[in-house]
Amino acid sequence: MAPRYAPSLRSRLVLTHLLSLYYLLSFAEFQDVNVMVILGFGFLGTFLVRYGYSATGFNLLVAVMATQWAVILNGIESWYYRGKIRADLRSLVVAEMCAASALISIGALLGKTNPVHLVLIALLEVSGFVLNQWLLQTLLKVPAANSIMLLHIFGAFFGLALTWILFRKGSLQPFEKEKFDHRLIGSVFLWMFWPSFNSVLVDHRSPWRKLGAVCSTYLALAVSAVTAAAVSMLSSPKGKLNPVHMQSFILAGGVAVGVSMSAVHQPWEAMTIGFTAAVLSTIVSRYLKTHMLLAFECHDTSALLSTHGLPGLLGWLAHLLLQIKACDDPTVAVRFAVFHICSLLITISLSLSMGIITGLLLKWNFWRPPQDNKCFDDQAFWEVDLNTKK
Amino acid sequence: MAPRYAPSLRSRLVLTHLLSLYYLLSFAEFQDVNVMVILGFGFLGTFLVRYGYSATGFNLLVAVMATQWAVILNGIESWYYRGKIRADLRSLVVAEMCAASALISIGALLGKTNPVHLVLIALLEVSGFVLNQWLLQTLLKVPAANSIMLLHIFGAFFGLALTWILFRKGSLQPFEKEKFDHRLIGSVFLWMFWPSFNSVLVDHRSPWRKLGAVCSTYLALAVSAVTAAAVSMLSSPKGKLNPVHMQSFILAGGVAVGVSMSAVHQPWEAMTIGFTAAVLSTIVSRYLKTHMLLAFECHDTSALLSTHGLPGLLGWLAHLLLQIKACDDPTVAVRFAVFHICSLLITISLSLSMGIITGLLLKWNFWRPPQDNKCFDDQAFWEVDLNTKK
């Protein structure tokens, strides 16, 4: 039985408690994004056998520096007008999502760079991403949630431009110490927390939309996992599963549905997007990976293009199609299409050019890149005594 | 200081925010069950050294397919009357719990089956489980939460019937590649999220009952962990702990108290149930395991009987006794006992018969079961290059 209070007291009590709950919930969301950014990406990196410390440790460092940098950059406007930068949980969540775009790109460079490189990349990429967001929001009036969700596209193209510039002859053969042990646990973590990640930017005041986002993401991920496994098996000559496919492409549906989130309203839409994303990623990865290495001179350690790039583009396309379908008035539809295409063009050109600039900066020998035979080796950066390791 | 609003606005604001919070909390519960089903069972399987990919990857696949199938089956009634199937977080949570019963059974078959087998088992078992629930709810008016909690009993007996049918002569010796590395981390994950799992079906409108469920489960698990360690040590000739006992039987209390949840009201009741469950499981496992393999021809990879079966039965018994104790009127008590015994009989006979049917179907060579020397080996299903593994 609920206790009884005098009405006036009761109202105030209710309001106070409500606020209390409201702000405590912010913490739950913050925690989920935190787990995803710090732990998900950290675990993902442990697939490099001789590079486990670096992958986990450097990921933490980069995440932390990129987040702090993003808090500062996002706060410039507020600092200009009010002389203060906000540092509350909301601004930390947004900053962590900006940091996520840097962590995506860094996946393609793990093992071929030193920590100073990684920190430089993170700072430049976050700056570029915040600039991109500002352009989209100012020029094209794209809502904040939508422009942040382009992080997959931005991160993927930035990372690809970067690897293309930093290509080394040594990448044509596998590196001496580039050994994999694909544990699926990192992916499973990301898989589980992806619904939070996609729903965190949906407006609090429309809980149904928020729960809808969680539900759509779950369905897209579920379809995506089954599809990736099936396509990987069917496209293999011996009918076997490929661990890399399972690791990356069970997430493709989550990426695609995240980018198109604000236009997805029906379960079947989410499931179709998840299905298409998984098919696309798995097939492209099966037939294009070696091709990319040789023809385009891109050594893509963590399958950036097919994990984040293509599903991101697919999500963008799905967003466009669903939005046009929902429009009654053709003028509005055309107008939306023009804006939507412009926002993609701006994002891609900015990410590619920032990636190329960053790459050229890093080519400078001043930063002492690791030699080919030190690539993918923890011992280059850590005081590890081999005898004490297993 | 809480902000002030005009009263009418205030009421509406309060209601809107409240709904918002209410639905956001659903997400927290969904996430906990999700972690438990996907991650807990996924980690549990990594104890098979040469079978880590398959255990984690196949568990994800089966969980995802079983959940989608359960959403459809649970929605048949609603589809019949309203032409629609609900796919919201609530229906996903219930579906994931149905999927859990399939994941439990599959534990007994890991390493001796191929993915097609596993998917077939999952689909058939979920169908059986949903049918069982429907029978209990229609014939005996068992509340939904209680009938779903019988998943441990259903899963265990289904799995045992299945291993009995699928017994191979090869199981009499350990398989060539059946190597264990019992990490306790998977169990520790399950141990931590068990209180969520047991409380998720308790009615939202009685928060005290819900917190009571969390608290009872925690106490039962705590007592269970200490007891399992003590009994394992005392029953060993050299006074050593057995990793399998620690891995499985620290959870026995959670299983037992989950099945009897709606009748447990006092801390001491939960603690007694946890203690008895751990003693029972540890002793049965110590003295019966080899016996079961030889006499009953059951090769039970993950100690199904003593982890889920016996604690489940114990929980059922505790529920009966506590309910009878709480009844003032002997007529009511007898009536309850009859219904309760019938519900167990239906569950066990349905699970055993579905298990036998599934087993007979899988014996068909069309499904190409793995040969004995390929059992417990990732290389049969994954494109793994041994040279790139540690």
Added chain:
Amino acid sequence: MAPRYAPSLRSRLVLTHLLSLYYLLSFAEFQDVNVMVILGFGFLGTFLVRYGYSATGFNLLVAVMATQWAVILNGIESWYYRGKIRADLRSLVVAEMCAASALISIGALLGKTNPVHLVLIALLEVSGFVLNQWLLQTLLKVPAANSIMLLHIFGAFFGLALTWILFRKGSLQPFEKEKFDHRLIGSVFLWMFWPSFNSVLVDHRSPWRKLGAVCSTYLALAVSAVTAAAVSMLSSPKGKLNPVHMQSFILAGGVAVGVSMSAVHQPWEAMTIGFTAAVLSTIVSRYLKTHMLLAFECHDTSALLSTHGLPGLLGWLAHLLLQIKACDDPTVAVRFAVFHICSLLITISLSLSMGIITGLLLKWNFWRPPQDNKCFDDQAFWEVDLNTKK
């Protein structure tokens, strides 16, 4: 659109739901502390290669027994006056934090003790810690949240006194089986859940304070991670990172800011504390560790002094300085300083003397300590067949 109800019904509905939410949130907090205590410390221990079962398993056992013992001890007063001990989620959270002080100390003894030792230590330390809390609260009117947060200082000095008493000549060389494989995952888990840990004791009725605690802890941890990496690299002759530093000192900021929580109000204060803690811990550990082993005969397996002891003292100092800065009236400031210094003196002397008493008790050969060549070896306590391990 929110549904409409009659006003009177609406109020009652709001209150009931509100209570429901309120109590459900308690569960979220409980779960976070639970994850931190059980999983964080469990993972942390897996850095001992040949001692993984024992570290994870014994940690669970000790955590569970210490928590139950703390529930009983904390309930003595209530039992005396009302004849009942409360066992709800709130009392479990407080009890788990008491258990955390025991888990901290046990870190220094892992591998050199048997489970009976560990349980004895846990029971004695929890008793000491509860006594300390009672003294501080009764004599010096220290608020409960502040006195519990001294757990880092209590745990560190108790552990150091204990290792000093239990010092063995064998520790002068590394033990035969003391092999490390520092995975950073355990630390990353603790890093992520530290904001919950620090905010859980802040009063629910001031949500801003609670979110402030989360935010301060996050900032302190972020600064601490970057600083620990930088100092570790700069102080190394070859400019390499030390895994132990990364593992332990990214957490130093969280410890320090936790102890000074009730006086930290500005982001820059939290960041300064995090920075100082990381510098202090890393430098002390770099230059003092071997010294401590030889001169003070303390074999500190898990860098207790520099992970918990020094950051705890630093947090205590920061609390004092910030509180004095905030006082307008010098009399109040002096009064506070005297009380604050007394509370530290009581805590340190009680922890050292309890540690020494516990050590002397454990030296008794009746408890059969493991021989030097059995130290850090799972096989002493577990039925492990070497052939079945990797």
